[in-house]
Amino acid sequence: MSLQTNIAGLKLKSPLILASGVVGISAPLLKRCEENGAGAVTLKSIGPNPRAGHKNPTVLALQYGIINAVGLSNVGYKNIDSEIEEIKKILKIPFIVSIFGEKIKDYKTIAAHIAALKPNAIELNVSCPNVEKFGSAFGLDAELCSKIVSDVKNVSGSIPIIPKLTPQANNIADIAKACEDAGADAICAINTAGPGMVIDIETAKPMLTFKKGGLSGPMIKPIAIRCVYDIYEKVRIPIIGTGGIVSGKDAIEIMQAGASCVGIGSAVYYNGFEAFGKINKEMQAWMKEHNYKNLDKLRGIAHG
Numbered sequence: 270m271s272l273q274t275n276i277a278g279l280k281l282k283s284p285l286i287l288a289s290g291v292v293g294i295s296a297p298l299l300k301r302c303e304e305n306g307a308g309a310v311t312l313k314s315i316g317p318n319p320r321a322g323h324k325n326p327t328v329l330a331l332q333y334g335i336i337n338a339v340g341l342s343n344v345g346y347k348n349i350d351s352e353i354e355e356i357k358k359i360l361k362i363p364f365i366v367s368i369f370g371e372k373i374k375d376y377k378t379i380a381a382h383i384a385a386l387k388p389n390a391i392e393l394n395v396s397c398p399n400v401e402k403f404g405s406a407f408g409l410d411a412e413l414c415s416k417i418v419s420d421v422k423n424v425s426g427s428i429p430i431i432p433k434l435t436p437q438a439n440n441i442a443d444i445a446k447a448c449e450d451a452g453a454d455a456i457c458a459i460n461t462a463g464p465g466m467v468i469d470i471e472t473a474k475p476m477l478t479f480k481k482g483g484l485s486g487p488m489i490k491p492i493a494i495r496c497v498y499d500i501y502e503k504v505r506i507p508i509i510g511t512g513g514i515v516s517g518k519d520a521i522e523i524m525q526a527g528a529s530c531v532g533i534g535s536a537v538y539y540n541g542f543e544a545f546g547k548i549n550k551e552m553q554a555w556m557k558e559h560n561y562k563n564l565d566k567l568r569g570i571a572h573g
């Protein structure tokens with residue numbers, strides 16, 4: 270039962286890719302994902318400037334998932350060269366650097382710097398608010414996404430570019446198509462859903478310091494499945510299906526919707542690094558039971 274797959278020219282021994290943000294950018298922690306069966310890893314998003322992020326509490330475990338308002342805490346793109354060199358030294362699997370901009374032009378500047386460090390791919394987190402356009406996310410606007418992708422393609426040479434889309438866009442498939450037309454090599458869908466809010470009824474106050482936060486984990490899986498399904502109908506480039514995948518059967522489901530690879534975020538929060546091995550094993554057991562020798566015949570079969 271082979272779990273091997275290819276995405277945007279990268280050869281993966283498993284379709285499971287660590288989603289951005291849950292593990293950070295530390296080389297030894299990313300190595301633990303590899304040791305536990307991840308096919309590739311994505312680093313936490315890096316932006317134009319160092320940011321402390323929001324004050325604690327920023328992450329709360331709920332009954333069916335997680336709510337977070339980490340606030341894009343990061344060291345800034347000028348301060349990660351040595352960590353990326355360390356990652357290149359110790360990791361055998363591909364690594365994807367995720368970047369975000371506060372302004373549209375930031376994506377090009379950061380991508381040019383990151384491309385010189387030769388990651389296996391660059392993911393574009395377009396789910397953050399566009400400070401030039403009154404705070405609405407870049408990822409809600411097909412034209413802006415198209416501009417960001419083509420700007421980045423111009424400075425990144427042969428490194429694959431993967432925009433990561435937000436489910437807050439109710440035309441997510443149109444946004445994916447605009448990205449494909451602008452030269453994107455793959456699509457990652459989805460980022461966190463919501464925003465949501467949790468109130469402590471004893472203090473009558475929102476529990477997150479930032480009040481609102483993005484939702485992830487099992488409660489968003491049906492949204493992720495629908496988004497991947499819609500995107501698969503509109504684009505030919507491969508999709509990294511992300512959102513609420515915690516078991517082998519979840520992974521099979523999002524692949525049947527059209528994903529070539531599967532992002533794993535909250536499952537690591539719940540189950541630790543062993544999440545990868547557990548999901549790999551469960552996928553193989555399901556494939557054996559249903560006579561699939563590899564993943565090729567599985568992709569997109571929920572369509573038509």
Ligand SMILES: Cc1cc2nc3c(=O)[nH]c(=O)nc-3n(C[C@H](O)[C@H](O)[C@H](O)COP(=O)(O)O)c2cc1C
Binds near residue numbers: 288
């Ligand atoms: C604590 C936390 C931090 C996150 N940070 C980022 C981030 O920096 N960049 C990003 O693109 N997505 C970030 N995400 C979103 C995840 O990569 C993923 O898209 C989302 O959680 C849905 O997948 P899941 O249900 O498997 O967690 C974060 C999610 C969580 C829970």
